[in-house]
Amino acid sequence: TVHIAKPEKGKSLTDFQSVYNAIATKMKSESDYDDGTGYGPVLVRLSWHSSATYNIHDNSGGSYGGTFRFKKEASDPLSKGLENATKFLDPIHEEFPWISHGDLYTICGVTAIQELGGPKIPWRQGRVDTGPETVPAQGRLPVPEGDATYVRKYYERFGFDDQEVVALLGAHILGKTHLKNSGYDGPWDDDTNIFTNEFFGNLLERDWTLEKNDSGRMQYNAKGGIMMLPTDYALVQDPKYLKYVQKYAKDQDAFFSDFRDIYVKLLESGIDFDESIEPFVLKTLKEQSE
Ligand code: CCH
The missing domain is CATH 1.10.420.10 (Peroxidase, domain 2)
Structure with a gap:
């Protein structure tokens, strides 16, 4: 499978910063979720699970197609709890209907990590929604019992x-x-x-x-x-x-520098980005208020 990134037509850094800001602002205003943990962690977990279906051997799975939006993928027992993340994102997608699900499920993790004090994560757009026939069979998520x-x-x-x-x-x-x-x-x-x-x-x-x-x-x-x-x-x-x-x-x-590199690699696994798609380094709410 070849996954070629296609940038959103007519959208620039400012538009993606607006998506970032909407997610970050909602995280702030709903900070009492999960006994005061807030939504950041569950959004990071969503970015992981929506990428964790990747298989380097046939380039299947991964974040490209945004297939976590399908029940067949989201209902994996190992993804229990992530409905909180997708519900959190529903109104964001309504406000920015032009963004692909793959881009939304990855930019939300970048937003959460940055807002919670982690490293800046260069993020690229261009994931494209693919159909239900591209949902990988369940069984690609890790079990916690392993050595x-x-x-x-x-x-x-x-x-x-x-x-x-x-x-x-x-x-x-x-x-x-x-x-x-x-x-x-x-x-x-x-x-x-x-x-x-x-x-x-x-x-x-x-x-x-x-x-x-x-x-x-x-x-x-x-x-x-x-x-x-x-x-x-x-x-x-x-x-x-x-x-x-x-x-x-x-x-x-x-740690911050190596985490940044491998997290970017995870979110971009299996996707071909043209040189014209530049990485965006999005600003935190704090940086924008200074
Ligand atoms: Fe994870 N993770 N994870 N995980 N995970 C769980 C929660 C989070 C495994 C198992 C679990 C990654 C890798 C693994 C997060 C990020 C990452 C839970 C608890 C289990 C179980 C879920 C629950 O009960 O709500 C296993 C096994 C692996 C194997 O490597 C990777 C990689 C990442 C991100 C880069 C985050 C964040 C959470 C917290 C979610 C929350 O709701 O608080």
Whole structure:
């Protein structure tokens, strides 16, 4: 499958900044969602799941077609909870009907990461809605029960190496797991809506105990009520992953820069961008008010 980016006709940086601002403003005004976490984390998760169907071997899946809008894709049990993100975005799409779903599902993640204090993410437009026949079969999302071997094998389908996988998983500083969605329980940090390198610090510094939660699943818990999934904890159990965990725990700049690169690669997987489609670096609300 070839996915060629097509820019929105007659739209410029200003139009995409308007979409960014509408999402960021709505995030601010609905900040009490999920006990004060706000919508940022679930929007980042949507950007991930709408890209996580990618298969480098046949270039199928990925964010291009915006196929998460179809029930067949969104109803995957592993995507439970993401209806909160798509509902949040419905009025945004009504206000900006010209934007493709793939562009909307990726720009919302960029907006959330930047507004929550993360790195600036250069973002390119040009995803085009494709039909229901392009929805990949379910089974492409990762399960949280895996060990390091599982994680490494899983991300081979994207062509991501060890360093990239560790950097990308640093996104699990945001938000939390919910018993009613995934059967896991609790946040990764006391702060659920500030993007930092603390995921790595927590992995290394806390005392983790493997325990059964209220839905009978095994998760790693530490004092203060924070948790790790088995796939998160795999990053300190594997020496090749551990090296990068240690690096990112020490060096937030290195993490921010590597996270930016792999997140862009994730959101753009499988898409051919013509040189004329320039990356937009969108401004945060804070930058615009200064
Ligand atoms: Fe994740 N993630 N994720 N994840 N995820 C969950 C929540 C978030 C896995 C499992 C889970 C990435 C990779 C993985 C976020 C971003 C990313 C939950 C809880 C599970 C389970 C869902 C619930 O109960 O509501 C597994 C396994 C992998 C394998 O690698 C990647 C990559 C990213 C982004 C780059 C974010 C953010 C959340 C929080 C959502 C919220 O609602 O707070």
